[in-house]
Amino acid sequence: MRIRSLVSVGLVALVSAGVLGACSSSSSPSSSSSTKNQTLTVLAAASLTDTFTQLGKEFEAAHPGTKVTFSFGGSSTLAQQIVQGAPADVFAAASPATMKTVSDAGDVVGTPAVFVKNQLVIAVPPGNPKGIQGLSDLTKPGLKVVLCDDAVPCGAAAQKALTAANVKLTPVSKEQDVKAALSKVSLGEADAALVYRTDVKAAKGQVDGIEFPESAQAINDYPIAALKASKAPDLANQFVQFIQSPQAQQELIAAGFQAP
Amino acid sequence: MTRPSAARRGREPDPGFRRAPAALAVPAILGLLFLLLPLLGLLVRAPWRRIGTVLTQPAALTALRLSLETATASTALCLVFGIPVAYLLARTRFWGQRAVRALVTLPLVLPPVVGGVALFTAYGRTGVVGKWWDRWFGYTMPFTTTAVVVAQAFVAMPFLIIAVEGALRAADRRFEEAAATLGASRWTTFRRVTLPLVGPGVVAGTVLCWARAMGEFGATITFAGNFEGTTQTMPLYVYRALETADPNSAIALSLLLVAVCVAVLVALRGRWAGVG
Numbered sequence: 001m002r003i004r005s006l007v008s009v010g011l012v013a014l015v016s017a018g019v020l021g022a023c024s025s026s027s028s029p030s031s032s033s034s035t036k037n038q039t040l041t042v043l044a045a046a047s048l049t050d051t052f053t054q055l056g057k058e059f060e061a062a063h064p065g066t067k068v069t070f071s072f073g074g075s076s077t078l079a080q081q082i083v084q085g086a087p088a089d090v091f092a093a094a095s096p097a098t099m100k101t102v103s104d105a106g107d108v109v110g111t112p113a114v115f116v117k118n119q120l121v122i123a124v125p126p127g128n129p130k131g132i133q134g135l136s137d138l139t140k141p142g143l144k145v146v147l148c149d150d151a152v153p154c155g156a157a158a159q160k161a162l163t164a165a166n167v168k169l170t171p172v173s174k175e176q177d178v179k180a181a182l183s184k185v186s187l188g189e190a191d192a193a194l195v196y197r198t199d200v201k202a203a204k205g206q207v208d209g210i211e212f213p214e215s216a217q218a219i220n221d222y223p224i225a226a227l228k229a230s231k232a233p234d235l236a237n238q239f240v241q242f243i244q245s246p247q248a249q250q251e252l253i254a255a256g257f258q259a260p
Numbered sequence: 261m262t263r264p265s266a267a268r269r270g271r272e273p274d275p276g277f278r279r280a281p282a283a284l285a286v287p288a289i290l291g292l293l294f295l296l297l298p299l300l301g302l303l304v305r306a307p308w309r310r311i312g313t314v315l316t317q318p319a320a321l322t323a324l325r326l327s328l329e330t331a332t333a334s335t336a337l338c339l340v341f342g343i344p345v346a347y348l349l350a351r352t353r354f355w356g357q358r359a360v361r362a363l364v365t366l367p368l369v370l371p372p373v374v375g376g377v378a379l380f381t382a383y384g385r386t387g388v389v390g391k392w393w394d395r396w397f398g399y400t401m402p403f404t405t406t407a408v409v410v411a412q413a414f415v416a417m418p419f420l421i422i423a424v425e426g427a428l429r430a431a432d433r434r435f436e437e438a439a440a441t442l443g444a445s446r447w448t449t450f451r452r453v454t455l456p457l458v459g460p461g462v463v464a465g466t467v468l469c470w471a472r473a474m475g476e477f478g479a480t481i482t483f484a485g486n487f488e489g490t491t492q493t494m495p496l497y498v499y500r501a502l503e504t505a506d507p508n509s510a511i512a513l514s515l516l517l518v519a520v521c522v523a524v525l526v527a528l529r530g531r532w533a534g535v536g
Contacts, residue, residue, distance in 0.1 A: 184485070189385050
């Protein structure tokens with residue numbers, strides 16, 4: 001390559017960087033100064049999908065002109081997204097460990113508040129065709145068991161429960177979030193999965209839930225917090241308050257969560 | 261056939277090569293930057309100091325080996341079944357051919373996750389075909405290494421088919437006709453004349469196919485799940501590493517994947533690829 005063309009490449013790079021920079025800086029003041037039509041972006045654990053979607057609608061109704069958008073996924077995925085700078089206002093995690101990833105990075109406003117707890121059950125196809133009664137039944141030969149990945153709260157809880165029960169289990173897959181684990185059972189591809197009690201309830205008969213005693217030793221706290229990156233900090237704070245309000249708590253408990 | 265390199269060697273400036281107008285040069289350079297900057301980012305952010313320990317983690321090596329094995333197996337599957345499909349599409353005429361061609365290339369544009377769901381409905385335990393495998397042989401495909409290979413072959417085969425079909429169409433048919441007049445059977449003609457003729461196309465298709473299989477993520481994680489040693493290929497491992505405490509190892513491993521792919525491309529171009 002000739003020197004001249006090298007110079008032109010450099011110039012183009014400089015110009016393009018300038019243009020891109022100008023774009024991003026010019027857009028920020030307009031969106032932060034918006035008055036009425038505000039959007040609240042909530043990143044929430046996959047196990048909160050059904051309740052938070054409903055609660056979001058109620059929050060919108062109580063705050064006219066507000067639009068609440070959700071991104072549900074494995075808490076560890078979401079935590080990483082926030083640390084990498086995802087534009088979000090509120091984070092609701094399924095474990096203190098995943099919330100800690102975010103607060104350690106200095107991305108959280110104040111101290112995260114625990115708003116519910118959740119407990120594991122064994123999800124099996126309707127009617128429990130394999131006759132599973134407890135964790136030790138999951139090691140039966142030929143049984144296909146799906147867990148959440150160790151990094152995801154439901155996976156961490158599952159490991160805790162299995163250790164408490166002294167059961168050594170080799171799953172066929174470690175899924176990205178609890179809904180993915182659940183779907184493998186409701187699709188009929190897996191014989192059992194360790195998921196939350198709330199997920200079985202939300203699946204409305206597509207799976208049955210088998211309670212087991214060791215789950216008491218692996219109860220997950222769900223923390224929620226407003227995020228520093230929020231462009232609507234007041235609204236974010238209001239949403240965090242709303243989730244802890246008696247009205248929201250009642251709905252969460254009706255969905256199978258436990259009071260903190 | 262004159263190759264561009266041959267023309268360039270001439271003393272006179274070749275009228276085919278000239279400076280691009282600024283209206284094309286500027287977006288072209290921007291486009292190149294767009295493609296190259298992320299790779300540069302990997303290089304800059306890679307944890308060079310402890311890259312050795314990151315790359316030799318047993319779990320990473322397991323994932324890499326699984327990726328290499330499954331990508332090679334799925335590419336072999338694609339060659340065995342893809343070349344005949346390409347032949348049918350390029351050299352024969354049958355009813356509904358255009359629809360078949362469109363359907364065959366569908367996995368190319370389909371979101372891989374959708375491919376994974378589709379594979380479930382076909383080969384899953386309750387799938388159209390998988391149901392009978394389970395009932396007759398007690399065999400279920402999901403969550404096995406075979407499922408990884410199947411997922412990879414499903415998304416990668418169109419690359420091979422398109423490349424080989426294109427080569428077949430461009431190949432000079434007179435050689436085949438000559439072989440036929442000399443008494444060669446159609447199978448012999450295919451083996452001894454047609455295949456060597458389209459060799460470069462097959463190689464190019466194989467490389468693309470293998471690279472696509474190496475990079476397969478969506479269909480794999482959906483249909484085959486994610487478990488170390490059986491279904492956790494390199495892309496799945498990188499994804500998990502990015503989420504757990506150690507994003508740096510994800511960067512290092514991504515770099516390794518890039519290096520493997522670049523090495524394969526370079527090696528094949530240097531050896532026998534007549535393309536480009």
